[in-house]
Amino acid sequence: MSEERVKKILSLLEKAYPDAKLVLHYKNPLELLVATILAAQCTDERVNKVTETLFKKYKTAKDYANTKQEVFEEEIRSTGFYKNKAKNIIACNKKLVEGFHGNVPDTIEELVALPGVGRKTANVLLGNVFGKQAVAVDTHVFRVAHRLELAEANDPDNVEQELCKIIPQEKWTRSCLVLGTHGRRTCVARKPLCDTCAVEKLCNSPDKIIETSNCI
Numbered sequence: 001m002s003e004e005r006v007k008k009i010l011s012l013l014e015k016a017y018p019d020a021k022l023v024l025h026y027k028n029p030l031e032l033l034v035a036t037i038l039a040a041q042c043t044d045e046r047v048n049k050v051t052e053t054l055f056k057k058y059k060t061a062k063d064y065a066n067t068k069q070e071v072f073e074e075e076i077r078s079t080g081f082y083k084n085k086a087k088n089i090i091a092c093n094k095k096l097v098e099g100f101h102g103n104v105p106d107t108i109e110e111l112v113a114l115p116g117v118g119r120k121t122a123n124v125l126l127g128n129v130f131g132k133q134a135v136a137v138d139t140h141v142f143r144v145a146h147r148l149e150l151a152e153a154n155d156p157d158n159v160e161q162e163l164c165k166i167i168p169q170e171k172w173t174r175s176c177l178v179l180g181t182h183g184r185r186t187c188v189a190r191k192p193l194c195d196t197c198a199v200e201k202l203c204n205s206p207d208k209i210i211e212t213s214n215c216i
């Protein structure tokens with residue numbers, strides 16, 4: 001992977017999506033933590049609907065830590081995998097209350113030690129609320145990285161390592177927002193919109209679909 005190619009791809013995507021940002025709604029680290037856990041196997045739009053109500057009721061880690069699991073399960077049910085998510089969010093907040101005075105920690109080591117928090121969630125937080133450079137590999141970043149041959153690994157944690165090597169560190173957080181936005185809006189999973197893709201000329205993916213006109 002040439003440095004020039006990566007630079008070109010990122011610069012074209014930045015131009016195409018100057019408004020790239022997280023789709024999840026949040027006002028503080030705790031809200032982003034809960035929203036990101038809820039977003040596993042669920043669309044961000046659905047999570048935003050659920051958190052619109054949820055965040056009015058739960059304002060502190062203590063609020064989540066003290067809730068009844070059955071009640072919380074019902075409140076987040078529509079995000080899917082709600083039993084597991086409820087268990088993790090409550091356990092995670094108990095740990096925040098016990099070990100961090102109810103605050104969300106800002107190091108990768110402390111974040112991934114929380115129940116329900118993997119590297120993706122930790123990196124979303126580090127990059128978007130703690131002002132650090134972090135590569136967060138969600139399903140969209142994963143797909144786009146593969147299609148554009150920026151990464152080869154079969155699991156998100158190794159794709160993260162690959163992207164860290166080829167993207168300059170000062171661009172880690174922003175690049176993931178831009179790659180993710182490309183994946184949501186254009187390089188979608190089924191039937192990518194290659195005709196309108198800003199990096200189509202640099203893409204060799206077998207998933208590429210170029211509509212050719214049959215008119216004479």
Ligand code: SF4
Nearest residue numbers: 187192194197200203
């Ligand atoms: S050409 Fe198509 S498959 Fe390739 S990056 Fe663009 S949208 Fe994705």
